[in-house]
Amino acid sequence: MIKLANLTKKYGTKTAVDHLNLVLTPGTVTGFLGPNGSGKSTTMKMIISLVRPTLGDVVVDGKSYSDLPEPTKRVGTLIDPSALDNNLTAKQHLSIIATAANLNPRRVDEMLQITGLENVQNKKVKSYSLGMKQRLGVATALLGNPGTIILDEPFNGMDVDGIKWLRGLFKQLAESGKCVVVSSHLMSEIQAVADRVVIIGQGKLLADMTMDEMNRRSLSSYIYVEADDLDKITSVLLDKQASVQPSKTGLEVRNLDAKEIGRLALDNQIILHELTKVNPSLEDVFTEITDGKADYVAKGVTMHEALD
Numbered sequence: 001m002i003k004l005a006n007l008t009k010k011y012g013t014k015t016a017v018d019h020l021n022l023v024l025t026p027g028t029v030t031g032f033l034g035p036n037g038s039g040k041s042t043t044m045k046m047i048i049s050l051v052r053p054t055l056g057d058v059v060v061d062g063k064s065y066s067d068l069p070e071p072t073k074r075v076g077t078l079i080d081p082s083a084l085d086n087n088l089t090a091k092q093h094l095s096i097i098a099t100a101a102n103l104n105p106r107r108v109d110e111m112l113q114i115t116g117l118e119n120v121q122n123k124k125v126k127s128y129s130l131g132m133k134q135r136l137g138v139a140t141a142l143l144g145n146p147g148t149i150i151l152d153e154p155f156n157g158m159d160v161d162g163i164k165w166l167r168g169l170f171k172q173l174a175e176s177g178k179c180v181v182v183s184s185h186l187m188s189e190i191q192a193v194a195d196r197v198v199i200i201g202q203g204k205l206l207a208d209m210t211m212d213e214m215n216r217r218s219l220s221s222y223i224y225v226e227a228d229d230l231d232k233i234t235s236v237l238l239d240k241q242a243s244v245q246p247s248k249t250g251l252e253v254r255n256l257d258a259k260e261i262g263r264l265a266l267d268n269q270i271i272l273h274e275l276t277k278v279n280p281s282l283e284d285v286f287t288e289i290t291d292g293k294a295d296y297v298a299k300g301v302t303m304h305e306a307l308d
């Protein structure tokens with residue numbers, strides 16, 4: 001089990017991770033989601049003491065990672081596949097780690113088999129595609145048979161078969177009682193595999209819910225209303241026991257259908273500008289939660305303007 005308490009990292013004036021409190025539990029695949037630059041990698045690096053927190057603590061199985069006697073047997077990580085030594089083969093890479101961590105050498109062959117790298121085990125990493133490097137990263141993470149596996153964007157560069165295989169592997173690992181944490185900036189990569197979704201934006205925790213709760217949110221359709229007098233229509237709708245929430249430049253209305261809302265607007269001489277039924281997808285829910293929380297947003301400049 002991993003506990004993050006008030007975990008904070010500042011780079012100069014930039015706060016990459018901002019007072020994060022989380023408990024990552026065994027037997028669960030946790031999807032760690034957030035837009036680019038939201039602090040996912042920095043958080044993962046702080047868990048394994050690659051980055052020192054400015055404030056707060058990380059506790060791994062009751063200890064700081066750097067105080068664990070055999071860390072590779074506790075936490076396996078895939079953080080940056082480009083950090084692999086290009087001049088080593090997959091077999092050499094895994095064997096070096098197995099020897100250094102005093103692991104049974106049999107694990108090397110088992111991991112090559114599990115990750116589908118058996119046939120290329122004697123080829124140098126420099127000849128590998130990104131997907132093959134990711135597979136070697138996964139093999140490395142699993143080498144010590146750790147209780148916790150942390151993978152930063154493991155789906156990057158994976159083809160469809162690779163993605164399917166990874167999802168199956170994560171499920172199996174969680175079913176065998178392991179704590180699996182997988183980061184991604186795409187909801188679509190996580191939705192088929194995560195039991196729990198943690199969403200961060202600009203280093204702050206924005207949401208922490210089960211995948212079932214996230215799915216329920218996406219199934220909850222509503223009517224989006226824009227009108228000339230939002231205050232007036234809000235009070236009319238509330239009188240009819242509707243649930244009303246401000247959204248963008250209008251309102252999200254639940255418990256009343258579009259026909260009833262239209263009729264109420266007419267009766268109260270309110271002009272409607274929009275009346276739309278919305279069935280949000282999981283991606284929509286993710287976008288709504290992270291709206292305005294991305295560090296890197298295209299400013300609406302067209303490619304044509306940029307090239308002028």
Ligand SMILES: Nc1ncnc2c1ncn2[C@@H]1O[C@H](COP(=O)(O)OP(=O)(O)OP(=O)(O)O)[C@@H](O)[C@H]1O
Pocket residue numbers: 011014015016034035036037038039040041042043185295
């Ligand atoms: N070594 C560093 N020095 C200065 N700033 C950094 C450093 N590492 C990360 N940052 C900044 O901290 C913020 C969080 O970065 P981080 O890589 O943790 O985000 P991320 O969610 O993993 O992003 P991505 O999905 O793009 O990989 C970003 O604004 C990034 O520019």
